[in-house]
Amino acid sequence: MLYRVEGIVIRSMDYGEGNKIITLCTETSGKIGVLVRGAKKVKSRHAALTQPFTQGEYVFFRQNGGLGTLNQGEIIESHFSLREDLFLAAYASYACELLDKTLQDEEIGSFWYTQLKACLEGLTSGKDPQIVIHLFEMKILQAAGYGPSFESCVSCGRVDDSPYVSPRLGGRLCRSCRHQDPAAMQVTPGVLKLLTLFERMDLRRLGNVEVKEETKQELKKVMRAFMDVQLGLKLKSLHFLDQLDKYEI
Structure with a gap:
Protein backbone atom coordinates (compact mmCIF):
# COMPACT_ATOMS: atom_id res chain seq x y z
CA MET A 1 0.00 0.00 0.00
CA LEU A 2 1.21 3.50 -0.82
CA TYR A 3 1.42 6.04 2.02
CA ARG A 4 1.98 9.79 1.90
CA VAL A 5 2.92 11.46 5.18
CA GLU A 6 4.47 14.65 6.48
CA GLY A 7 7.25 13.81 8.88
CA ILE A 8 10.49 14.76 10.59
CA VAL A 9 13.59 12.55 10.57
CA ILE A 10 14.35 11.73 14.20
CA ARG A 11 16.81 8.91 13.49
CA SER A 12 18.93 7.90 10.50
CA MET A 13 21.14 4.82 10.30
CA ASP A 14 23.18 3.07 7.61
CA TYR A 15 21.82 -0.19 6.28
CA GLY A 16 23.92 -2.34 4.01
CA GLU A 27 1.78 14.19 11.83
CA THR A 28 -0.86 11.54 11.17
CA SER A 29 0.71 8.09 11.57
CA GLY A 30 2.94 8.26 14.62
CA LYS A 31 6.49 6.89 14.40
CA ILE A 32 7.38 5.01 11.21
CA GLY A 33 10.53 3.31 9.89
CA VAL A 34 11.34 3.74 6.19
CA LEU A 35 14.08 2.13 4.08
CA VAL A 36 15.72 4.53 1.63
CA ARG A 37 17.58 2.59 -1.04
CA GLY A 38 20.79 4.09 -2.39
CA ALA A 39 20.70 7.01 0.07
CA LYS A 40 24.43 6.72 0.80
CA LYS A 41 25.42 7.05 -2.84
CA VAL A 42 26.91 10.39 -3.90
CA LYS A 43 24.34 11.05 -6.61
CA SER A 44 21.32 9.80 -4.68
CA ARG A 45 18.25 11.98 -5.19
CA HIS A 46 16.97 10.87 -1.79
CA ALA A 47 20.08 11.48 0.33
CA ALA A 48 18.91 14.89 1.57
CA LEU A 49 15.62 13.36 2.74
CA THR A 50 17.49 11.13 5.21
CA GLN A 51 19.35 13.90 7.06
CA PRO A 52 18.50 14.27 10.77
CA GLU A 57 6.70 14.87 2.68
CA TYR A 58 7.46 11.18 2.29
CA VAL A 59 5.78 8.73 -0.06
CA PHE A 60 6.52 5.06 0.61
CA PHE A 61 5.26 1.54 0.06
CA ARG A 62 4.49 -0.72 3.00
CA GLN A 63 2.78 -4.09 3.28
CA ASN A 64 1.31 -5.53 6.47
CA GLY A 65 2.97 -2.98 8.72
CA GLY A 66 6.68 -3.06 9.41
CA LEU A 67 9.30 -1.17 7.46
CA GLY A 68 8.29 0.98 4.51
CA THR A 69 10.31 1.60 1.34
CA LEU A 70 10.64 5.17 0.11
CA ASN A 71 9.25 5.89 -3.33
CA GLN A 72 9.64 9.66 -3.43
CA GLY A 73 9.75 12.69 -1.20
CA GLU A 74 10.01 16.45 -0.99
CA ILE A 75 11.80 18.56 1.60
CA ILE A 76 9.69 21.13 3.42
CA GLU A 77 12.41 22.39 5.78
CA SER A 78 15.93 20.97 5.85
CA HIS A 79 17.03 22.58 9.15
CA PHE A 80 20.50 22.69 7.63
CA SER A 81 21.66 25.28 10.17
CA LEU A 82 21.03 22.87 13.05
CA ARG A 83 23.41 20.31 11.59
CA GLU A 84 26.08 22.95 10.97
CA ASP A 85 26.24 24.20 14.57
CA LEU A 86 27.65 21.72 17.09
CA PHE A 87 25.68 23.04 20.06
CA LEU A 88 22.38 23.36 18.20
CA ALA A 89 22.89 19.90 16.70
CA ALA A 90 23.35 18.54 20.22
CA TYR A 91 20.13 20.13 21.45
CA ALA A 92 18.20 18.98 18.37
CA SER A 93 19.61 15.45 18.67
CA TYR A 94 18.49 15.30 22.29
CA ALA A 95 14.98 16.45 21.37
CA CYS A 96 14.73 13.81 18.64
CA GLU A 97 16.14 10.97 20.76
CA LEU A 98 13.90 11.91 23.67
CA LEU A 99 10.82 11.75 21.46
CA ASP A 100 12.05 8.54 19.79
CA LYS A 101 12.49 6.76 23.14
CA THR A 102 9.20 8.03 24.54
CA LEU A 103 6.87 7.68 21.56
CA GLN A 104 5.74 4.13 20.82
CA ASP A 105 5.73 2.86 17.23
CA GLU A 106 2.70 4.22 15.36
CA GLU A 107 1.28 5.81 18.49
CA ILE A 108 -1.06 8.33 16.92
CA GLY A 109 -1.13 11.94 18.00
CA SER A 110 -0.27 15.11 16.12
CA PHE A 111 0.77 16.74 19.42
CA TRP A 112 4.14 14.95 19.36
CA TYR A 113 4.79 16.12 15.82
CA THR A 114 3.72 19.73 16.31
CA GLN A 115 5.82 20.13 19.45
CA LEU A 116 8.94 18.63 17.84
CA LYS A 117 8.44 20.85 14.81
CA ALA A 118 8.11 23.91 17.07
CA CYS A 119 11.19 22.83 19.02
CA LEU A 120 13.36 22.59 15.91
CA GLU A 121 11.99 25.87 14.58
CA GLY A 122 12.75 27.54 17.91
CA LEU A 123 16.33 26.30 17.84
CA THR A 124 16.72 27.43 14.23
CA SER A 125 15.33 30.91 14.84
CA GLY A 126 17.79 31.82 17.57
CA LYS A 127 15.63 31.40 20.66
CA ASP A 128 17.45 30.40 23.85
CA PRO A 129 18.11 26.69 23.21
CA GLN A 130 18.01 25.74 26.87
CA ILE A 131 14.59 27.33 27.39
CA VAL A 132 13.32 25.70 24.19
CA ILE A 133 14.53 22.29 25.31
CA HIS A 134 13.14 22.52 28.84
CA LEU A 135 9.75 23.54 27.50
CA PHE A 136 9.94 20.62 25.05
CA GLU A 137 10.76 18.30 27.96
CA MET A 138 7.64 19.53 29.74
CA LYS A 139 5.54 18.79 26.66
CA ILE A 140 7.04 15.29 26.41
CA LEU A 141 6.20 14.61 30.06
CA GLN A 142 2.64 15.77 29.46
CA ALA A 143 2.20 13.74 26.27
CA ALA A 144 3.56 10.64 28.00
CA GLY A 145 1.07 11.05 30.84
CA TYR A 146 3.54 12.30 33.46
CA GLY A 147 2.91 16.02 33.23
CA PRO A 148 3.69 17.74 36.56
CA SER A 149 1.40 20.29 38.18
CA PHE A 150 2.65 23.55 39.68
CA GLU A 151 -0.52 25.60 40.02
CA SER A 152 -1.49 23.98 43.33
CA CYS A 153 -0.40 21.24 45.70
CA VAL A 154 -0.41 17.85 43.98
CA SER A 155 -1.41 16.21 47.26
CA CYS A 156 -4.26 18.34 48.64
CA GLY A 157 -4.90 20.96 45.94
CA ARG A 158 -4.15 23.89 48.22
CA VAL A 159 -2.69 27.06 46.70
CA ASP A 160 -0.04 28.84 48.75
CA ASP A 161 3.38 30.40 48.27
CA SER A 162 5.28 27.19 48.96
CA PRO A 163 8.63 26.98 47.13
CA TYR A 164 8.77 23.16 47.16
CA VAL A 165 8.41 20.86 44.14
CA SER A 166 8.53 17.08 44.19
CA PRO A 167 9.77 15.18 41.12
CA ARG A 168 8.64 11.92 42.75
CA LEU A 169 5.07 13.09 43.43
CA GLY A 170 4.84 15.06 40.20
CA GLY A 171 4.61 18.73 41.07
CA ARG A 172 4.31 21.36 43.74
CA LEU A 173 3.78 20.66 47.43
CA CYS A 174 2.18 23.08 49.86
CA ARG A 175 3.85 23.71 53.20
CA SER A 176 1.46 21.36 54.99
CA CYS A 177 2.21 18.49 52.60
CA ARG A 178 5.93 19.14 52.37
CA HIS A 179 6.57 16.22 54.77
CA GLN A 180 5.26 13.74 52.20
CA ASP A 181 8.50 14.01 50.29
CA PRO A 182 11.60 14.90 52.35
CA ALA A 183 13.56 14.99 49.09
CA ALA A 184 11.37 17.75 47.59
CA MET A 185 13.38 20.52 45.97
CA GLN A 186 13.18 24.13 47.13
CA VAL A 187 13.12 26.46 44.13
CA THR A 188 13.34 30.20 43.67
CA PRO A 189 10.29 32.27 42.61
CA GLY A 190 11.79 32.77 39.15
CA VAL A 191 12.08 29.04 38.48
CA LEU A 192 8.63 28.34 39.89
CA LYS A 193 7.19 30.99 37.59
CA LEU A 194 8.87 29.37 34.58
CA LEU A 195 7.67 25.90 35.56
CA THR A 196 4.10 27.17 35.92
CA LEU A 197 4.38 28.89 32.55
CA PHE A 198 5.80 25.77 30.88
CA GLU A 199 2.92 23.71 32.22
CA ARG A 200 0.37 25.88 30.41
CA MET A 201 2.28 26.96 27.30
CA ASP A 202 2.29 25.36 23.87
CA LEU A 203 5.80 25.39 22.42
CA ARG A 204 4.48 27.06 19.29
CA ARG A 205 3.69 30.17 21.38
CA LEU A 206 7.18 30.58 22.84
CA GLY A 207 8.66 33.98 22.07
CA ASN A 208 12.13 35.36 22.68
CA VAL A 209 12.68 35.36 26.43
CA GLU A 210 15.69 36.37 28.47
CA VAL A 211 16.43 34.33 31.56
CA LYS A 212 19.31 34.88 33.96
CA GLU A 213 22.06 32.30 33.79
CA GLU A 214 21.66 31.27 37.44
CA THR A 215 17.93 30.78 36.89
CA LYS A 216 18.60 28.59 33.86
CA GLN A 217 21.07 26.46 35.79
CA GLU A 218 18.54 25.94 38.58
CA LEU A 219 15.80 25.19 36.05
CA LYS A 220 18.06 22.60 34.42
CA LYS A 221 18.53 20.77 37.74
CA VAL A 222 14.79 20.74 38.42
CA MET A 223 13.81 19.56 34.96
CA ARG A 224 16.52 16.91 34.98
CA ALA A 225 15.14 15.60 38.26
CA PHE A 226 11.61 15.36 36.85
CA MET A 227 12.83 13.66 33.66
CA ASP A 228 14.97 11.16 35.56
CA VAL A 229 12.27 10.23 38.07
CA GLN A 230 9.29 10.16 35.71
CA LEU A 231 10.85 8.71 32.53
CA GLY A 232 14.20 7.29 33.64
CA LEU A 233 15.74 7.31 30.15
CA LYS A 234 19.47 6.96 29.53
CA LEU A 235 20.10 8.99 26.38
CA LYS A 236 23.45 9.21 24.60
CA SER A 237 22.54 12.63 23.23
CA LEU A 238 21.92 14.00 26.72
CA HIS A 239 25.33 12.82 27.92
CA PHE A 240 26.95 14.50 24.92
CA LEU A 241 24.97 17.69 25.56
CA ASP A 242 26.15 17.73 29.17
CA GLN A 243 29.76 17.38 28.02
CA LEU A 244 29.35 20.29 25.60
CA ASP A 245 27.81 22.49 28.29
CA LYS A 246 31.06 22.27 30.25
CA TYR A 247 32.92 24.00 27.44
CA GLU A 248 30.28 26.48 26.31
CA ILE A 249 31.33 30.09 26.84
Missing part, protein backbone atom coordinates in the same frame (compact mmCIF):
# COMPACT_ATOMS: atom_id res chain seq x y z
CA GLU A 17 26.38 -0.85 1.55
CA GLY A 18 24.33 1.98 0.12
CA ASN A 19 21.04 2.23 1.99
CA LYS A 20 19.68 4.01 5.03
CA ILE A 21 16.80 3.41 7.39
CA ILE A 22 15.14 6.52 8.74
CA THR A 23 12.67 6.87 11.58
CA LEU A 24 10.01 9.51 11.00
CA CYS A 25 7.84 11.27 13.52
CA THR A 26 4.75 11.91 11.42
CA PHE A 53 15.97 17.01 11.65
CA THR A 54 14.71 17.20 8.04
CA GLN A 55 11.00 17.92 7.71
CA GLY A 56 9.45 16.69 4.50
